[in-house]
Amino acid sequence: MSVLEIKDLHVSVETDQGTTQILRGVNLTINEGEIHAIMGPNGSGKSTLAYTIAGHPKYHVESGTIQLDGEDVLAMTVDARARAGLFLAMQYPVEIPGVSVTNFLRTAKTAIDGTAPPIRTWIKDVRESMTRLRMDKSFAERNVNEGFSGGEKKRNEILQLELLKPKFAVLDETDSGLDVDALKIVSEGVNRAKENTGLGILLITHYTRILRYIKPDFVHVFVNGRIAEQGGPELADRLEDEGYDRYLAESNVN
Amino acid sequence: MSAASARTQASTKPAPSPALPTAEQHGIKEHSDGRFGYVPVQTRSARFKSVNAADFAAVTGREAVWKYSPVARFTDLTAGELDGSTYEYTVTDAPGVTVDWVGRDDARIGTAGLPEERASANAWTTFERALAITVTGEDEKEITLSRANLGSAPRAAHTIIEARPFSHATVILQNNGDARLSENVEIILGDSANLTVITVQEWNADAVQLASHFATIGRDARLKHIVVSLGGSIVRVNPAVHLAGPGSDTELLGLYFADAGQHLEQQVYVDHIAPHTRSRVTYKGALQGAGARTVWIGDVLIGPGASGTDSYEQNRNLVLSEGTRADSVPNLEIETGDILGAGHASATGRFDDEQLFYLQSRGITEDEARRLVVRGFLSEVVQKIGSRPLEDRLHAAIEAELAVTEVR
Numbered sequence: 187m188s189v190l191e192i193k194d195l196h197v198s199v200e201t202d203q204g205t206t207q208i209l210r211g212v213n214l215t216i217n218e219g220e221i222h223a224i225m226g227p228n229g230s231g232k233s234t235l236a237y238t239i240a241g242h243p244k245y246h247v248e249s250g251t252i253q254l255d256g257e258d259v260l261a262m263t264v265d266a267r268a269r270a271g272l273f274l275a276m277q278y279p280v281e282i283p284g285v286s287v288t289n290f291l292r293t294a295k296t297a298i299d300g301t302a303p304p305i306r307t308w309i310k311d312v313r314e315s316m317t318r319l320r321m322d323k324s325f326a327e328r329n330v331n332e333g334f335s336g337g338e339k340k341r342n343e344i345l346q347l348e349l350l351k352p353k354f355a356v357l358d359e360t361d362s363g364l365d366v367d368a369l370k371i372v373s374e375g376v377n378r379a380k381e382n383t384g385l386g387i388l389l390i391t392h393y394t395r396i397l398r399y400i401k402p403d404f405v406h407v408f409v410n411g412r413i414a415e416q417g418g419p420e421l422a423d424r425l426e427d428e429g430y431d432r433y434l435a436e437s438n439v440n
Numbered sequence: 441m442s443a444a445s446a447r448t449q450a451s452t453k454p455a456p457s458p459a460l461p462t463a464e465q466h467g468i469k470e471h472s473d474g475r476f477g478y479v480p481v482q483t484r485s486a487r488f489k490s491v492n493a494a495d496f497a498a499v500t501g502r503e504a505v506w507k508y509s510p511v512a513r514f515t516d517l518t519a520g521e522l523d524g525s526t527y528e529y530t531v532t533d534a535p536g537v538t539v540d541w542v543g544r545d546d547a548r549i550g551t552a553g554l555p556e557e558r559a560s561a562n563a564w565t566t567f568e569r570a571l572a573i574t575v576t577g578e579d580e581k582e583i584t585l586s587r588a589n590l591g592s593a594p595r596a597a598h599t600i601i602e603a604r605p606f607s608h609a610t611v612i613l614q615n616n617g618d619a620r621l622s623e624n625v626e627i628i629l630g631d632s633a634n635l636t637v638i639t640v641q642e643w644n645a646d647a648v649q650l651a652s653h654f655a656t657i658g659r660d661a662r663l664k665h666i667v668v669s670l671g672g673s674i675v676r677v678n679p680a681v682h683l684a685g686p687g688s689d690t691e692l693l694g695l696y697f698a699d700a701g702q703h704l705e706q707q708v709y710v711d712h713i714a715p716h717t718r719s720r721v722t723y724k725g726a727l728q729g730a731g732a733r734t735v736w737i738g739d740v741l742i743g744p745g746a747s748g749t750d751s752y753e754q755n756r757n758l759v760l761s762e763g764t765r766a767d768s769v770p771n772l773e774i775e776t777g778d779i780l781g782a783g784h785a786s787a788t789g790r791f792d793d794e795q796l797f798y799l800q801s802r803g804i805t806e807d808e809a810r811r812l813v814v815r816g817f818l819s820e821v822v823q824k825i826g827s828r829p830l831e832d833r834l835h836a837a838i839e840a841e842l843a844v845t846e847v848r
């Protein structure tokens with residue numbers, strides 16, 4: 187049984203104006219197979235949390251811990267975290283000119299498994315995943331994310347999720363920029379990954395519409411760098427109706 | 441960006457003049473010089489040319505053509521006596537392609553261009569025989585001409601590559617071993633010829649090469665010209681392409697990887713003379729290690745007769761470590777109002793940390809991620825070479841360059 191545990195996490199970032207505090211004491215525990223949705227206003231620090239878990243060098247952990255099955259994640263390099271089983275589907279996936287999707291996927295899979303995947307089954311796996319995500323075959327030979335539409339980039343993230351089989355995935359606004367059909371296809375991909383591998387998921391979103399397809403076990407309201415409230419799926423509906431004003435007012439009083 | 445150039449006779453007077461406009465000023469500003477007074481703005485085509493080294497003043501390093509080069513390190517090539525004798529080469533066979541030494545009186549000599557600086561003129565003055573590659577026949581074919589035993593004494597060379605009308609071929613010039621070489625390469629394309637010339641510099645670490653390539657392209661003919669510079673201490677390859685025939689077309693590609701202490705330079709000149717001509721210039725380079733130095737100058741001249749020209753040039757450099765320097769100077773002169781398009785782009789960027797993060801977040805180690813990105817960056821050019829064995833070999837050579845720097 188895998189667990190990802192975040193305790194009292196404080197994170198800052200260097201800006202032109204000096205050091206800015208962004209995360210102010212995040213506590214969150216995700217067990218294998220659980221889906222946690224995080225919802226919160228723009229700029230509240232959701233992506234910062236995602237990047238900090240993945241180890242982006244811009245974000246400085248001032249205090250707190252992140253542990254994966256008791257291992258100190260914060261002590262690991264970015265690539266070691268991925269090899270330990272963490273995955274971040276990015277809000278804005280990066281273009282890698284000159285590196286084909288095929289080459290990239292094979293290199294990543296080899297890095298994560300420690301050995302090259304057996305050619306025949308690997309090619310079949312890639313092809314099947316792409317078909318299910320309705321990605322045209324031609325994407326395999328294109329450069330990673332180069333010239334991809336917003337929706338195509340998101341599908342490419344989920345393709346990697348399916349193939350790399352992490353223990354925990356952070357999905358940072360994977361739903362934004364997707365039309366209804368694409369949203370369904372991408373959600374099915376996430377659900378498949380969960381069924382096949384018992385993936386634990388941290389799903390960051392602004393909207394409840396993705397939660398119709400990916401059912402959260404827990405919903406967390408993220409405001410001003412910390413979790414302001416948590417509940418079940420019903421909390422998401424309330425947020426959609428009422429917005430975050432209530433929490434913002436509270437956090438301003440603090 | 442574009443500048444209508446002033447054209448005055450004075451600028452073409454055959455006086456040895458170190459007072460050429462500097463690269464940045466070229467075509468834009470006037471430039472003064474104490475000895476000669478004002479020298480007016482000079483269009484690229486109006487540069488002084490001569491086949492006699494003595495017609496050029498001693499190289500100072502202030503000249504437009506030399507200002508980025510370490511001229512003190514090759515005075516033997518610009519001012520010394522060169523060995524102009526024939527040398528050893530090997531060449532692969534292909535039907536319709538002949539390779540032989542020809543005399544200085546060969547009618548083709550001087551038809552593609554003339555020296556614009558002293559090292560080039562010095563080689564021209566000295567060479568005894570020219571090595572002529574003559575391509576005939578419409579079937580596509582490829583030859584590789586290799587030089588690996590030029591030695592370390594200063595020498596001159598002259599090469600002619602003639603593609604007869606309607607002929608089709610790829611000519612690979614493969615350079616290895618030692619060299620202190622100043623040379624001229626004339627490339628002549630007859631009407632409707634389709635020629636690819638690839639010059640690969642994988643010299644030994646001490647080698648110095650100063651090469652001028654001159655090309656003239658006939659009606660509806662197409663030249664793909666590729667400069668790959670990896671090995672050598674100082675490697676300067678300057679292609680000048682004259683789009684002389686209506687509908688002629690050229691694609692100029694370059695790929696370079698400068699390690700610690702290496703100077704790799706290319707001055708590219710595209711001269712649109714005839715109407716409906718097209719040019720694409722793409723040079724990409726990587727720099728890694730203390731003192732790694734690259735220079736790219738890209739001059740495009742769209743002459744008064746070149747209506748309907750379509751032109752684009754770009755240079756991109758990827759800086760992989762501290763202590764390197766990449767100069768990138770695009771110049772565009774337009775002398776006709778009637779063009780299809782003309783543009784340029786030049787960028788020198790550090791290794792992109794976001795790309796590195798993305799790859800690492802997929803489990804790929806930092807070293808491997810760097811290799812992927814550099815290989816990817818340069819592969820845009822490698823992929824266009826069109827000779828599969830050479831593409832594979834260059835990919836391997838680039839990996840080797842990266843491996844060398846990892847050991848440091």
Ligand SMILES: Nc1ncnc2c1ncn2[C@@H]1O[C@H](COP(=O)(O)OP(=O)(O)OP(=O)(O)O)[C@@H](O)[C@H]1O
Binds near residue numbers: 199232244277
């Ligand atoms: N690299 C950075 N440099 C400077 N400021 C940053 C950086 N990253 C985040 N911030 C700031 O930290 C705050 C939180 O940003 P973050 O991207 O985590 O918010 P978010 O909750 O993901 O917002 P959104 O819903 O718009 O995606 C913002 O005020 C943002 O401007």
Ligand SMILES: [Mg+2]
Binds near residue numbers: 358
């Ligand atoms: Mg965000």
